[in-house]
Amino acid sequence: MTNTEFIQRAFEAKGPKILAGFSRPLFHNLAGFLYGHRFDKAGYGGMIRHSEAGMVYVWAGQVPTDGVIVEIGCYGGLSTSYLALGSERKRARIYSIDPFDSDIDKQSRLTDHAVSLEDKPSRQEVLEKLRDNGLANRVELIEGYSQEVAKSWRRRIDFLWIDGNHDQAYQDFMDWSPYLNPKARVGFHDAHPRYGYPQVAQDVMKAFSSDRWTRLEHVKSIITAVSRT
Ligand SMILES: C[S@@+](CC[C@H](N)C(=O)[O-])C[C@H]1O[C@@H](n2cnc3c(N)ncnc32)[C@H](O)[C@@H]1O
Numbered sequence: 001m002t003n004t005e006f007i008q009r010a011f012e013a014k015g016p017k018i019l020a021g022f023s024r025p026l027f028h029n030l031a032g033f034l035y036g037h038r039f040d041k042a043g044y045g046g047m048i049r050h051s052e053a054g055m056v057y058v059w060a061g062q063v064p065t066d067g068v069i070v071e072i073g074c075y076g077g078l079s080t081s082y083l084a085l086g087s088e089r090k091r092a093r094i095y096s097i098d099p100f101d102s103d104i105d106k107q108s109r110l111t112d113h114a115v116s117l118e119d120k121p122s123r124q125e126v127l128e129k130l131r132d133n134g135l136a137n138r139v140e141l142i143e144g145y146s147q148e149v150a151k152s153w154r155r156r157i158d159f160l161w162i163d164g165n166h167d168q169a170y171q172d173f174m175d176w177s178p179y180l181n182p183k184a185r186v187g188f189h190d191a192h193p194r195y196g197y198p199q200v201a202q203d204v205m206k207a208f209s210s211d212r213w214t215r216l217e218h219v220k221s222i223i224t225a226v227s228r229t
Contacts, residue, residue, distance in 0.1 A: 010022065010223060011192060036054030038053075047079070048079050052220050060159060069157070070159070072160075077121070077141075079163060084139050093139075112167045150175035158180075173207045190221045213228070
């Protein structure tokens with residue numbers, strides 16, 4: 001199956017898949033059950049589903065020792081927490097970018113309004129939550145915008161998790177791809193026409209169409225792949 005065929009099939013798959021079917025549903029649901037309930041979703045104002053959280057945890061655990069994870073779009077820190085917990089044994093560093101509650105006028109120009117700008121969690125609030133859960137020491141919260149932070153970025157990345165402005169997921173992919181290590185993983189959230197945003201679905205199709213990308217996986221609104229090089 002080509003990457004394009006895989007994604008097309010993911011977009012067309014219907015109904016809940018518990019045990020069998022396309023793209024390892026049994027494993028995803030098991031991961032969701034075992035690892036995807038660690039944090040209080042409502043308390044975090046979180047956006048990821050349990051099976052998605054479980055797999056974020058699993059993928060984070062697959063980075064090399066002392067690896068680097070970059071998250072675009074932290075919001076209240078729910079996915080950040082799964083990234084941090086999942087990569088604990090690898091002692092990975094997590095860099096999570098979000099404007100948090102800074103300069104609301106700028107946010108209203110530069111974000112897609114997927115979340116309410118009125119009561120966004122502050123960087124400090126997210127940091128405290130991470131501290132309460134013993135996760136803050138490996139996480140750096142960067143107050144800013146992915147496209148701006150990318151310009152001065154220096155580290156190689158092992159797992160790039162894209163969940164920021166849904167109108168610019170492809171731009172995020174292009175801006176951050178030069179920093180990926182060989183065999184790095186890229187994951188797009190909301191990349192499914194039914195569970196996510198049509199724009200991100202188009203973007204993921206474009207991003208993963210080349211042979212560079214292998215081991216594609218589809219979990220609800222997530223499409224992820226691993227770089228061959
Ligand atoms: C859907 S929420 C992220 C949810 C979070 N990943 C989770 O699962 O809990 C998207 C976040 O990305 C932020 N955002 C929007 N544009 C961004 C950009 N260019 N760079 C970084 N973050 C951005 C939004 O303000 C919002 O907080």
